[in-house]
Amino acid sequence: MEQVIANGLYLGAQYALIALGLTLIFALMNVLNFAHGQMYVLGGFITYTVYGQLGLPFVVALLASGATLAVIGALMEKFLFRTVIRRSHREESTMLLAAATAFFFDAVILLLFGEKQRGVPKIVKGVFNDAGIIMPYDRLVVGALAIVFIAAFVLYMQYSRVGRAMRALAQDRVAAQLMGVRVDRYSMIGFAMGAMLAGVVGGLLVTITGVNSGIGGPISIKAFLMVMIGGAGVVGGAIAGGLILGMMESVGLTVLREYGDVTYLVIFAALMVFLSIRPNGLMGKPWG
Amino acid sequence: MINRRSTLKSMALGAVSTLAIAAVGISYAQAENKELKIGFVGVTSGPAAAWGTSNVRSMQTRAAWINETGGVKIGNDTYNVNIVTFDDQKDPKRAIAGMEKMAQEGVHYVVGPNVDDGAAAVRPVAEANGIIYFPYAFPKALYQKPASNAVLGMIANYQSGPAIYKYLKENKGVKKIAFVAANESDPLSQRDGGVEAAKALGLEIVAQNDTYQNDTRDFTPVLTPIVALKPDLLVLSGVAPANAPLLIRAARELGYEGLISTETAQDAKVLEEGAGEYANGFISVGGASTPEIASDTMKEFVTRYTKMFGEYNDESNTKVYALEYILDTLKANPAAINDVAEFKKTMDTFSAPNPFLKGDAKLGYVGTTSFGQKRQLSVPMVVNEYKDGAFQTLFVGSVD
Numbered sequence: 001m002e003q004v005i006a007n008g009l010y011l012g013a014q015y016a017l018i019a020l021g022l023t024l025i026f027a028l029m030n031v032l033n034f035a036h037g038q039m040y041v042l043g044g045f046i047t048y049t050v051y052g053q054l055g056l057p058f059v060v061a062l063l064a065s066g067a068t069l070a071v072i073g074a075l076m077e078k079f080l081f082r083t084v085i086r087r088s089h090r091e092e093s094t095m096l097l098a099a100a101t102a103f104f105f106d107a108v109i110l111l112l113f114g115e116k117q118r119g120v121p122k123i124v125k126g127v128f129n130d131a132g133i134i135m136p137y138d139r140l141v142v143g144a145l146a147i148v149f150i151a152a153f154v155l156y157m158q159y160s161r162v163g164r165a166m167r168a169l170a171q172d173r174v175a176a177q178l179m180g181v182r183v184d185r186y187s188m189i190g191f192a193m194g195a196m197l198a199g200v201v202g203g204l205l206v207t208i209t210g211v212n213s214g215i216g217g218p219i220s221i222k223a224f225l226m227v228m229i230g231g232a233g234v235v236g237g238a239i240a241g242g243l244i245l246g247m248m249e250s251v252g253l254t255v256l257r258e259y260g261d262v263t264y265l266v267i268f269a270a271l272m273v274f275l276s277i278r279p280n281g282l283m284g285k286p287w288g
Numbered sequence: 289m290i291n292r293r294s295t296l297k298s299m300a301l302g303a304v305s306t307l308a309i310a311a312v313g314i315s316y317a318q319a320e321n322k323e324l325k326i327g328f329v330g331v332t333s334g335p336a337a338a339w340g341t342s343n344v345r346s347m348q349t350r351a352a353w354i355n356e357t358g359g360v361k362i363g364n365d366t367y368n369v370n371i372v373t374f375d376d377q378k379d380p381k382r383a384i385a386g387m388e389k390m391a392q393e394g395v396h397y398v399v400g401p402n403v404d405d406g407a408a409a410v411r412p413v414a415e416a417n418g419i420i421y422f423p424y425a426f427p428k429a430l431y432q433k434p435a436s437n438a439v440l441g442m443i444a445n446y447q448s449g450p451a452i453y454k455y456l457k458e459n460k461g462v463k464k465i466a467f468v469a470a471n472e473s474d475p476l477s478q479r480d481g482g483v484e485a486a487k488a489l490g491l492e493i494v495a496q497n498d499t500y501q502n503d504t505r506d507f508t509p510v511l512t513p514i515v516a517l518k519p520d521l522l523v524l525s526g527v528a529p530a531n532a533p534l535l536i537r538a539a540r541e542l543g544y545e546g547l548i549s550t551e552t553a554q555d556a557k558v559l560e561e562g563a564g565e566y567a568n569g570f571i572s573v574g575g576a577s578t579p580e581i582a583s584d585t586m587k588e589f590v591t592r593y594t595k596m597f598g599e600y601n602d603e604s605n606t607k608v609y610a611l612e613y614i615l616d617t618l619k620a621n622p623a624a625i626n627d628v629a630e631f632k633k634t635m636d637t638f639s640a641p642n643p644f645l646k647g648d649a650k651l652g653y654v655g656t657t658s659f660g661q662k663r664q665l666s667v668p669m670v671v672n673e674y675k676d677g678a679f680q681t682l683f684v685g686s687v688d
Contacts, residue, residue: 116530134543
């Protein structure tokens with residue numbers, strides 16, 4: 001059972017990290033970014049290229065993934081989402097735009113990086129094996145980094161000037177504007193940060209799970225699941241959602257293994273019941 | 289007055305004229321060739337893109353090679369091969385649309401689809417429109433009477449599985465076996481076939497119900513309970529190339545020391561990058577490119593593929609055959625070019641040299657034992673073992 005709990009905690013930390021960027025963009029702009037998974041994939045491929053192919057240090061690769069995705073996110077916000085939000089009063093317009101960018105990224109990534117699964121050398125070798133728990137050291141490193149990133153992100157949002165401005169935007173866009181917050185600027189920064197998070201996580205996890213051009217969609221769906229559990233637009237909700245999903249998956253795959261692939265069936269059924277009781281998720285209001 | 293400058297000018301003009309005449313001549317010769325359309329309906333986008341991409345690229349490489357060397361002579365006519373492609377996105381509805389497109393374009397021979405449900409879905413369209421298709425899907429109903437238009441393009445798992453388990457039982461002392469499969473029709477049916485084969489061999493099955501979502505990225509939770517059962521052989525039924533290295537790595541990191549195998553084709557580079565030395569000893573089904581058996585033609589195919597697409601995919605070792613079979617069968621009976629009934633007649637007696645293997649290997653249609661009629665390409669059942677970035681041939685079998 002120790003192993004199952006350890007698996008769940010690791011998986012949860014990984015999932016929480018994936019969901020953070022998505023929830024940030026949703027909180028700031030009310031945009032369900034369907035291209036979040038594709039951004040993650042792109043980040044993974046950039047790290048694969050810089051670290052795996054060019055042989056540069058892993059940190060450089062991670063920075064390259066984050067920086068590239070931040071620029072892409074900023075451009076997307078400035079030239080696509082800002083325009084659509086300004087011109088359209090229908091919320092589904094941004095959803096359609098997000099879906100279109102997801103398909104676009106899928107095609108571009110397939111074209112640039114091919115159809116194969118890619119992987120990079122392990123950043124740390126060896127396996128921890130003690131007290132009934134087996135955990136490769138690279139997972140421990142990634143798990144620790146996930147905690148550091150999440151903590152840094154929460155602190156940044158809580159105490160920095162940019163973070164405060166973004167929280168104000170998320171709480172009440174009009175009021176924030178009236179108080180002198182530059183809505184366009186902070187929306188762009190927020191979108192860039194969300195995209196950057198996706199890129200960094202993609203780069204981080206390529207060392208564990210590799211990357212291929214087709215996983216963007218499934219990653220997005222899993223991120224949506226976590227956000228739905230935790231509550232859309234709430235950082236704490238994304239973290240809680242990730243941990244809950246990771247633990248449910250780990251326990252389900254062990255306890256229910258004799259019944260075939262019913263783990264996700266149970267998860268989805270539980271989610272339906274849960275959402276009918278708490279439609280806003282565990283912490284469902286922006287930035288509480 | 290003739291000076292150096294005018295001489296160079298004349299030479300340059302002469303060279304350009306010669307090239308122009310040659311180019312016109314070549315294009316005229318190519319224009320004289322008729323066009324032979326061969327279809328491809330398979331998955332080239334989304335999570336399973338690797339299945340179809342290696343497939344269609346094999347066809348495109350071979351077609352470009354044939355066209356470059358003057359086309360293919362069938363009867364009294366010479367044809368340039370034109371590959372008409374359709375991405376079915378692994379969706380049976382789109383596979384049907386793809387097959388209908390092939391019918392509208394007058395295509396009679398189609399390679400694909402790549403998965404079970406797509407192959408089953410296109411059957412009525414293919415049969416109604418006189419199309420012979422070559423799926424990479426294993427359900428026997430596709431190839432048994434009354435079905436007659438589908439020809440299995442590779443070795444099925446219920447053919448390779450028993451051979452692999454028998455070999456490992458006799459040579460590696462395997463007694464306990466565990467199966468894990470993605471929760472999709474192809475892997476699940478392959479797992480069921482594998483379980484039957486293992487039972488028939490008297491192996492103890494310690495796990496057979498464990499499954500995973502095909503988009504799983506971390507397999508540690510999936511494999512934790514299986515590894516605890518300590519099987520001698522872990523079978524990754526119908527595993528996608530993208531998932532194989534992740535499963536292998538997770539199993540080894542959890543301390544699994546037994547053998548790991550699959551009945552699907554894999555790519556050495558993907559295994560190397562994703563699992564590194566953990567993949568050593570991994571057993572899979574290959575095709576024709578291991579150095580022990582590859583002919584010069586196969587080596588040139590690999591070179592041309594690499595040149596055309598930047599990187600070879602070892603999955604193409606099993607997918608290089610279908611187009612070759614179509615063209616060679618048409619050569620054997622030119623009347624089949626627009627008449628699939630003639631093609632079917634020829635299948636019963638067809639034989640031609642296998643250009644991709646060393647020695648005197650033959651191309652021919654098989655499947656009588658499995659399907660009761662010749663509805664399978666005879667391709668070598670090459671069982672490979674991965675070792676330090678490359679496949680080595682473990683043994684070669686055959687299907688009748």
